Amino acid sequence: MDLHARIDTAMARAVALGQGGTPPARLAEALDYATAPGGARIRPTILTSVALACGDDRPALTDAAAAALELVHCASLVHDDLPCFDDAATRRGKPALHRAYGEPLAVLTGDSLIILAFEVLARAASEDAQRAAQLVLTLAQRSGMPGGICAGQGWESEPQVDLAAYHRSKTGALFIAATQMGAIAAGHEPEPWFELGDRIGEAFQVADDLRDAVMDAEALGKPVGQDAAHGRPSAVAELGVEGAVARLRDTLAGAIASIPSCPGEAQLAKMVRMQSERIMPAAVRHLA
Amino acid sequence: MDLHARIDTAMARAVALGQGGTPPARLAEALDYATAPGGARIRPTILTSVALACGDDRPALTDAAAAALELVHCASLVHDDLPCFDDAATRRGKPALHRAYGEPLAVLTGDSLIILAFEVLARAASEDAQRAAQLVLTLAQRSGMPGGICAGQGWESEPQVDLAAYHRSKTGALFIAATQMGAIAAGHEPEPWFELGDRIGEAFQVADDLRDAVMDAEALGKPVGQDAAHGRPSAVAELGVEGAVARLRDTLAGAIASIPSCPGEAQLAKMVRMQSERIMPAAVRHLA
Numbered sequence: 044m045d046l047h048a049r050i051d052t053a054m055a056r057a058v059a060l061g062q063g064g065t066p067p068a069r070l071a072e073a074l075d076y077a078t079a080p081g082g083a084r085i086r087p088t089i090l091t092s093v094a095l096a097c098g099d100d101r102p103a104l105t106d107a108a109a110a111a112l113e114l115v116h117c118a119s120l121v122h123d124d125l126p127c128f129d130d131a132a133t134r135r136g137k138p139a140l141h142r143a144y145g146e147p148l149a150v151l152t153g154d155s156l157i158i159l160a161f162e163v164l165a166r167a168a169s170e171d172a173q174r175a176a177q178l179v180l181t182l183a184q185r186s187g188m189p190g191g192i193c194a195g196q197g198w199e200s201e202p203q204v205d206l207a208a209y210h211r212s213k214t215g216a217l218f219i220a221a222t223q224m225g226a227i228a229a230g231h232e233p234e235p236w237f238e239l240g241d242r243i244g245e246a247f248q249v250a251d252d253l254r255d256a257v258m259d260a261e262a263l264g265k266p267v268g269q270d271a272a273h274g275r276p277s278a279v280a281e282l283g284v285e286g287a288v289a290r291l292r293d294t295l296a297g298a299i300a301s302i303p304s305c306p307g308e309a310q311l312a313k314m315v316r317m318q319s320e321r322i323m324p325a326a327v328r329h330l331a
Numbered sequence: 332m333d334l335h336a337r338i339d340t341a342m343a344r345a346v347a348l349g350q351g352g353t354p355p356a357r358l359a360e361a362l363d364y365a366t367a368p369g370g371a372r373i374r375p376t377i378l379t380s381v382a383l384a385c386g387d388d389r390p391a392l393t394d395a396a397a398a399a400l401e402l403v404h405c406a407s408l409v410h411d412d413l414p415c416f417d418d419a420a421t422r423r424g425k426p427a428l429h430r431a432y433g434e435p436l437a438v439l440t441g442d443s444l445i446i447l448a449f450e451v452l453a454r455a456a457s458e459d460a461q462r463a464a465q466l467v468l469t470l471a472q473r474s475g476m477p478g479g480i481c482a483g484q485g486w487e488s489e490p491q492v493d494l495a496a497y498h499r500s501k502t503g504a505l506f507i508a509a510t511q512m513g514a515i516a517a518g519h520e521p522e523p524w525f526e527l528g529d530r531i532g533e534a535f536q537v538a539d540d541l542r543d544a545v546m547d548a549e550a551l552g553k554p555v556g557q558d559a560a561h562g563r564p565s566a567v568a569e570l571g572v573e574g575a576v577a578r579l580r581d582t583l584a585g586a587i588a589s590i591p592s593c594p595g596e597a598q599l600a601k602m603v604r605m606q607s608e609r610i611m612p613a614a615v616r617h618l619a
Contacts, residue, residue, distance in 0.1 A: 168461070
């Protein structure tokens with residue numbers, strides 16, 4: 044099974060878990076809406092790639108970790124799109140969930156997906172309870188307060204923003220979770236994998252800023268110019284388009300250089316290089 | 332240390348965990364606002380009482396479980412009060428969190444408290460990883476989809492409501508979590524504790540319906556008449572005030588009768604009886 048199919052299978056199994064028995068039907072349907080089609084599934088792809096590089100000796104634990112991480116990511120998209128935040132009309136080329144199902148079900152879908160993520164990890168404790176608990180801890184730390192994506196979003200309500208903390212928590216946190224959870228699932232220590240996740244996160248933040256600045260809404264599948272419209276900090280505002288492209292290129296090179304020595308090191312470097320090409324917006328590729 | 336002080340200490344430690352380092356200050360402050368003053372802390376009191384009745388051989392695990400359950404309860408109050416649900420102006424006698432901090436921080440406070448609950452349980456895995464994982468699983472199942480409080484709230488967005496599923500998930504779920512997590516924390520099987528939690532939950536649902544129907548907003552600390560205003564199903568609408576009082580009395584008697592045999596059975600029955608007196612609204616106590 045290739046990586047993409049493996050992750051899709053894990054995600055489908057996780058979402059089905061939240062729809063079992065006789066649930067309220069519209070909320071159950073909204074769980075599908077929020078998680079499919081999956082897009083690039085970048086975070087679980089990185090997670091699974093790191094686990095494979097570390098030997099992947101408990102594949103069921105890796106699959107649970109990959110699904111859990113993606114569920115939290117999907118939850119964050121649903122809540123970020125709410126009227127009180129971005130008030131996004133579209134997401135992944137279709138109406139944002141709160142437009143399709145209403146605001147109450149959008150709040151509940153986000154909540155349910157977060158909780159489902161932890162349920163999926165708890166069920167995988169039959170594989171190895173210590174590793175499962177470490178996965179719950181790492182996912183929680185990178186999702187919540189004081190250093191996860193909730194904190195990142197929370198910085199936007201502050202009069203004074205700590206920019207480094209803002210970027211690391213808003214975008215970086217789930218990439219750090221991806222590399223560290225991949226290592227944990229395969230029985231390796233998470234600490235050496237911090238830098239790879241942190242640098243990939245930084246690269247994605249810069250790429251996201253570039254896409255918001257240079258792409259059009261149809262190609263992106265969501266509104267553009269949001270950073271400028273909301274006066275949000277952005278690498279493009281700080282460095283200009285060319286400077287941001289150079290920063291992106293350097294950051295990805297640093298990410299590859301940071302990969303800890305492990306059995307599948309070369310294969311993992313190749314995956315990061317592939318993701319790098321993928322995230323560079325076509326409109327600025329000639330500058331890279 | 333008495334039960335109330337023990338639970339307050341566990342809660343304070345849990346909330347502080349979400350505020351460490353240099354978090355966004357307003358969101359950090361909102362975590363306090365959402366969790367204090369604590370009110371009756373009924374769910375963690377039941378949880379800790381069950382753990383004590385079962386021997387409480389890992390007190391740190393019990394405290395983590397009690398705090399985690401209360402954090403999820405507090406999160407549910409913050410999200411339920413949002414404008415798209417109850418649009419409550421007040422909660423526990425002070426402005427609802429979204430009125431005090433705005434809607435974005437209310438959404439994020441709920442999300443952060445949910446995630447913090449699972450972090451607290453994961454940290455307690457050093458006591459016993461198997462029990463910690465079982466606690467994560469039980470809390471997730473009773474909080475999320477398809478059978479937890481998210482599902483309960485989700486039923487309110489359905490054209491056809493499964494009333495039994497609605498009540499069991501909306502109010503009952505966290506009481507089932509309370510009794511089962513108390514048993515798990517002390518190394519006992521959760522299944523025999525289902526009925527006690529289920530019956531206490533039913534009693535609280537009826538008591539809540541009674542309070543909404545017969546009390547005034549000042550005494551209750553939140554708006555009244557919400558069930559009638561929103562056309563929500565209620566024991567008072569179904570049975571009348573006297574019928575609902577009789578139902579409450581019978582349910583609590585059944586709860587006490589259902590307590591599984593365990594070392595602290597008598598003490599636990601006493602606690603349930605005390606809670607029973609407490610939840611009966613004063614205005615209808617003469618009917619009981």
